[in-house]
Amino acid sequence: MTSPAFVGKPTYWLIVLVTLAFAFVPLWHENVELREELLLAAIYIILAANLNLMIGYAGYINFGNIVFFGLGGYMTMWLVSSHGWSLFTAALLGAAGVSLLALFFGLGILRLRGAYFALSTIGVNEGVKAFVANFTPWGGSTGIYLPIDAFAELGGPGRALWVIYFLLVGVMGLSLLLSFGIKNSKFGLGLLAIGQNEDAAMVLGVPAPRYKALVYSASAFLPAVAGALFFFKSAFIQPDDAFDLVFSTEAIVGVMLGGQGTVVGPLLGAFLYEELRSTLLTAETFSNFQMVIAGALLLLIVLFVPGGLMGWIHRRWPRARKVLE
Amino acid sequence: MPSWFGVLASILDGVLVGAVYGLAAMGLTLIWGVMNVINLTHGAMIVAGMFGLYYLASVLGLQTYAAIPPIAAAGFLFGVCLYWVAVHRVIGRPPLMSLLATFAANLVLVGLGTAAWGTVLFNVPVSLPGISYEGYTFTGTHMMAAVLTAAIAGLLYLFLYHTRPGKAIRAVAGNREAAELNGIPTTRVLALAFGLGVALACTSGALIATLFPFTVLSGAAYQLKSFVVTVLGGLGNPAGALLGGVALGLLEGAMTPFMPVSWTSIVEFVVFVIVLIAFPAGLFNFRR
Numbered sequence: 001m002t003s004p005a006f007v008g009k010p011t012y013w014l015i016v017l018v019t020l021a022f023a024f025v026p027l028w029h030e031n032v033e034l035r036e037e038l039l040l041a042a043i044y045i046i047l048a049a050n051l052n053l054m055i056g057y058a059g060y061i062n063f064g065n066i067v068f069f070g071l072g073g074y075m076t077m078w079l080v081s082s083h084g085w086s087l088f089t090a091a092l093l094g095a096a097g098v099s100l101l102a103l104f105f106g107l108g109i110l111r112l113r114g115a116y117f118a119l120s121t122i123g124v125n126e127g128v129k130a131f132v133a134n135f136t137p138w139g140g141s142t143g144i145y146l147p148i149d150a151f152a153e154l155g156g157p158g159r160a161l162w163v164i165y166f167l168l169v170g171v172m173g174l175s176l177l178l179s180f181g182i183k184n185s186k187f188g189l190g191l192l193a194i195g196q197n198e199d200a201a202m203v204l205g206v207p208a209p210r211y212k213a214l215v216y217s218a219s220a221f222l223p224a225v226a227g228a229l230f231f232f233k234s235a236f237i238q239p240d241d242a243f244d245l246v247f248s249t250e251a252i253v254g255v256m257l258g259g260q261g262t263v264v265g266p267l268l269g270a271f272l273y274e275e276l277r278s279t280l281l282t283a284e285t286f287s288n289f290q291m292v293i294a295g296a297l298l299l300l301i302v303l304f305v306p307g308g309l310m311g312w313i314h315r316r317w318p319r320a321r322k323v324l325e
Numbered sequence: 326m327p328s329w330f331g332v333l334a335s336i337l338d339g340v341l342v343g344a345v346y347g348l349a350a351m352g353l354t355l356i357w358g359v360m361n362v363i364n365l366t367h368g369a370m371i372v373a374g375m376f377g378l379y380y381l382a383s384v385l386g387l388q389t390y391a392a393i394p395p396i397a398a399a400g401f402l403f404g405v406c407l408y409w410v411a412v413h414r415v416i417g418r419p420p421l422m423s424l425l426a427t428f429a430a431n432l433v434l435v436g437l438g439t440a441a442w443g444t445v446l447f448n449v450p451v452s453l454p455g456i457s458y459e460g461y462t463f464t465g466t467h468m469m470a471a472v473l474t475a476a477i478a479g480l481l482y483l484f485l486y487h488t489r490p491g492k493a494i495r496a497v498a499g500n501r502e503a504a505e506l507n508g509i510p511t512t513r514v515l516a517l518a519f520g521l522g523v524a525l526a527c528t529s530g531a532l533i534a535t536l537f538p539f540t541v542l543s544g545a546a547y548q549l550k551s552f553v554v555t556v557l558g559g560l561g562n563p564a565g566a567l568l569g570g571v572a573l574g575l576l577e578g579a580m581t582p583f584m585p586v587s588w589t590s591i592v593e594f595v596v597f598v599i600v601l602i603a604f605p606a607g608l609f610n611f612r613r
Contacts, residue, residue, distance in 0.1 A: 061421050063428070112601055114420045115363045116560075119552050120598055126549060127594035134587055245545075249432060256425065288440040295432025302425045303414045 006184040011263055011325045015180060018267065019173035023166060032161075039165050041274040042172040046226045047247070048254035048266035049175040050219040055252070056261035057188060058215050059195030060110070061118045064125030065223065065251055070242030071098045072224025073231035074132060077144040080232065082137075086153055087232055095224035099217050106216035110209065113198065122245075129243035143238030150235065164233045168226060175222045180263045182218075183325060191215055195261070246291060250277070253294050256301045259310030263325045268309055273297075334461040336578035341463075341471040343574015345532050347567040348474045349547060350554035351481065352525030358561030359498040359518040360416060365427040366407065367551055368544025369434040370523050374400065374530025375539045376442070382449050389451050389535060390469070396531045397524045404523025408516045416515065438541040448538035470532045477528060478567050481521075485563075494518050498561070546590065553597045559607020568609040 006012055022042060026035035047065065054062045075094030079085040085093075109120045133141045154160035182188040190211050193201035202208045231237040250273060258269020273294075280293060305312055314321045349371055356364045364370075374396055381392035411430040415423040453465025485491040496504040497514045505511045533539070533547065554573050558565025576596065577589060584592075600608065 055421070059419070059421060061424055108602060109598060112605070115357075115361075115424060116556075116601055116605070118420075118424050119363065119556075120601060123549065123552070123594045123597055126545070127591055130587065130590045130594075134585075134591070249428075252425070252428075289436060291432050291436030291439070293436075295429045295434075295436060297429075298432065299411060299426060299429035302422055302429060303411070306418075306422060 004181060004184075006180055009184075009325075010323045011180055012177075014264065014324070015173060015176040015267075019169060019176070022169045022172065026165070035162075035165055037274075037278060039168055040278070041271050042168045043226055043230060044250065044254055044270040044274045045172050045267055046168070046175045047223055047251035048258070048270035049172075049179050050223050051251045052179060052255045052260060052262075052266045053182060053191075053215050053219040055255055056259075056265070057182065057191040057195055058212055059198075060212065060216075061252075062121045062216075062219075063118055063252070064121040064123075064245070064248055065219070066243060066245065066248035067125045067128050068098055068102065068220040068223040069227035069230075069247070070132075070239075070244075071101070071128065072227035073237050073242050074138055074144070074227075075224070076228035077146065077231055077237045078138055080150060081144055081146055087228075091225055091228035091232075094228055095221050098224035099221040102220035103213055103217035106213035107209075110212040110216060125243055125245060125248065129239050132242070133239040139238075141239060143236065143241075146232070146235040150232075161233065164229050168229050171222055171225050171229070176263065176267060178218070178222065179266070180325065182215075183263055187211065187214070192261070246294075249291075249298075250294055253298045253301075256298060256306075256308055259308030259312075259314075262308075262310040262314075265308055265310040272309075330459055331461065332579070332582050334458075334463070335581050336575055338463065338467060339574040339576070339578015339581070340571050341467040341574070342536060343570045343572070343577065344471040344474040344567070345529055345536070345570070346547070346550050346554050346573055347558075347570020348477060348532065349526055349529035350551040350558065350566040350570055351478065351563045352522040352529065353551045354555045354558065354561055354566045355525065355563055356519055356522035357555070358563070359494060360412075360515050361420065362412060362416070362423040362427065362519075363420075364519075364522060364526075365424060365548075366411075366431040366434060366523075367526050368546075368548030369431050369438070370400065370404075370526035370544075371530035371533065371547045371551075372438060372539065372541060372544040373403070373434075374527035374532075375534040375543070376438075376447070376541075377527065378531040378534045379447050379449055382451075389449065390473070393473070393528060393531050397528045400527030401520040401524040403527075404520035405516050407523065408519035412519060413512070413516075435541065435544065442541050444540050444542055446538045446540055447534075449534050451535045464536075466535045470536060473532060474529075474567075477525075478563075481525070481563065490514070490517060494521075549590065549597075550593065553593050553600075556597055556600050557607060558609045562607065562609070565607055565609040569607070572608070 022038055026038060047069065051062060051065045054060050072095050075097055076090045079090035079094060080087060105124065109117060112120055132138055138144060151157045151160040154163045190206040193206050194208050194211060198208055254270030254273045255266050257273055258267065259265030277290065301308060353364060353367050356362055377396040377399065378392055381387045382389045407430060411426050415426045451466050453469055455465045456463045485495055493509045493514045494517065496509055497511050501511050550573065554569040555566055557572055558569030580589060580592060
């Protein structure tokens with residue numbers, strides 16, 4: 001079996017290096033505090049990298065990307081708590097279900113273009129949230145709690161937290177590799193063409209409706225796995241936490257800050273945003289202004305540096321374009 | 326099973342409230358029609374109108390309906406400022422950018438609102454006599470809101486069709502370059518249209534505040550309703566928006582007796598997606 005063409009490029013090694021660093025740095029002295037911080041950063045990176053497939057590649061803005069994260073969490077919590085499934089099968093099958101659902105949704109709402117699509121994605125999230133809050137098998141508005149012995153499968157609560165952390169870091173690595181792999185494929189080229197000019201792309205033979213539905217579905221899978229792991233870790237899920245539009249928004253800020261359409265951008269942007277956010281949260285005056293700061297940052301980027309950090313770097317040092325994609 | 330008169334009363338009431346949704350949607354659709362920008366600060370502006378009414382009426386003691394003109398004026402000024410700060414630079418860029426810019430402005434506004442007022446429930450008590458018939462009461466505030474909506478829609482029509490600035494707005498909506506070549510200062514017209522759209526959102530917010538209690542976060546739900554209404558009426562078509570509002574009110578009124586209120590937004594969303602896909606130009610777009 002020959003390895004895909006993107007293996008061995010500088011960006012590929014960067015992704016491997018970052019993933020290994022995430023995995024091994026907190027192991028040093030078993031630093032739990034650092035682990036929790038990096039866990040949150042990993043989730044932001046997972047959300048941003050997958051969202052970038054839609055925003056950066058296909059040029060379709062998805063305001064409600066968190067719906068996949070929440071649904072993945074719900075599917076898994078339900079399979080684990082009501083049917084006694086193991087976390088691993090529940091997370092994988094749950095995410096596959098979410099991905100399938102996204103394909104189905106995508107075939108419908110992706111017939112809409114530009115602003116119409118963006119509006120419907122806000123609706124998808126709010127609609128699903130309202131549905132789940134009324135859906136009794138999933139606990140309605142009270143949500144689902146896991147039994148105390150749920151962590152036994154992973155070797156008790158203490159060890160389970162580490163296992164979940166490593167799994168999330170793995171999902172983060174896979175998300176970045178997915179971005180990179182798609183960008184270096186014919187599929188990715190088609191998506192970028194759609195993002196530039198959809199009509200022209202279709203004239204040139206890009207099957208736009210199929211590609212759009214596929215990328216929407218692909219961008220759902222790994223966030224759904226991340227949602228499964230995240231909510232399993234807190235042993236509790238409810239509609240307001242699962243479908244929190246603020247989280248969605250922060251993923252958008254991450255993508256735009258780092259540079260939409262690049263592979264390294266969402267990694268950089270989401271990590272920096274998370275660092276900024278956690279610094280501000282500890283400062284008493286700013287903890288109430290998290291949304292204001294995210295909004296102001298996003299507005300400044302959109303108005304003045306629409307290419308984000310990577311766009312700026314690529315313009316400043318054109319040669320970097322070849323090394324950091 | 327509710328009586329047939331109960332259902333009828335609920336539908337009539339729904340239509341009265343729906344007219345106010347129509348007014349909100351007119352603000353959204355005017356901005357879209359003139360500059361192809363979806364104003365995602367719309368919900369925040371509706372909430373601003375609500376809090377405007379709360380402060381003028383409940384705190385300063387102004388007569389409730391007398392507080393509406395100053396709210397509209399303040400909304401207009403704020404809208405013009407917002408245009409220059411957040412929208413002007415993204416006009417003519419890909420739609421992604423204007424969506425993100427107004428979305429970001431919305432985050433800032435909602436964030437500031439949440440920091441200032443938290444998420445507690447506010448309400449503005451208004452006493453207006455209603456009409457009772459066979460045990461059902463049509464609330465005075467609901468009728469007053471519908472009447473005022475009709476009056477404001479009439480004024481907007483007069484402004485757009487019979488004044489120079491109004492005609493300039495319609496010219497820019499039709500073809501911005503041709504309007505510019507004919508000596509219309511298009512940038513100022515865009516700012517004017519944005520201000521007008523925000524003023525309509527604030528006014529409808531003030532009217533909604535006379536009907537229902539509200540929080541800082543109420544905007545999102547009304548924004549979704551405005552989108553549904555706009556899509557029903559056809560994006561960029563103010564008259565269609567008013568009809569779309571009435572249609573949505575009718576639907577809500579017809580649903581209320583038969584299902585819990587928490588399901589309303591799900592049904593609305595389903596209608597929204599179906600209409601978007603099946604009738605992308607709107608149900609009430611007669612200009613096709």
